[in-house]
Amino acid sequence: MEIPLFSTESLHIAYRPDLxxxxxxxxxxxxxxxxxxxxxxxxxxxxxxxxGRWLIDSRRRTNRRLNGPEWVTTQFLPQAQQALGQPLRVCFLVLPDYLASLPTAATAAPPGSPVQFARFVDEGAANAWLGQR
Structure with missing residues (x-):
């Protein structure tokens, strides 16, 4: 099976020029x-x-490591934003029980940061948030 450009065996990546x-x-x-x-x-x-607008669907990642989400939000996203040279807006689709287990501070980035992220259980709500300017 052919892997699309930039995708890996565990992560499918697609660019949506319409969005x-x-x-x-x-x-x-x-x-x-x-x-x-x-x-x-x-x-x-x-x-x-x-x-600089990303939708990341993590719902199939059921065995999460506690340091994975922290590394993504505190290290990876700020470094990616700096390399990109523009604001970064990222929404994560997660399972409801995972979202409920997170402290409130871990569900979204502080306002005014060049990296904005939020976690959602509903893809429609995630896309609506991502589409806001």
Whole structure:
């Protein structure tokens, strides 16, 4: 099976020019190395398309490591935003029980930050948030 440009075996990445966004869907639970490889591929796609709006579907990643989400939001996203040179707006689709288990501070970025992220259980709500300017 052919893997689309920038995708990995565990993360499908597609650019949506009609929406001006990257959509990344985790296909399964992953190891920490696969997590980092997938996010590196997403960063490469964002730089290629000069795209600062991302929808990341994490609902198939059921065995989350506690340090994975923290690394993504505190290290990876700020570094990706700096490399991109524009504001970064990221929404994560997650399972309801995972969202309920997070402290409130971990569900969204502070206002005014060049990196904005939020977590959703509904893809329609996620796309609506992502589409806001």
């Amino acid at each position: 001006g966004q990257l959509t990344a869907r985790w296909l399964r639970s992953v190891s920490e190395a696969e997590l980092r490889d997938g996010y590196t591929a997403l960063r490469r796609a964002a730089l290629h398309y000069q795209c």
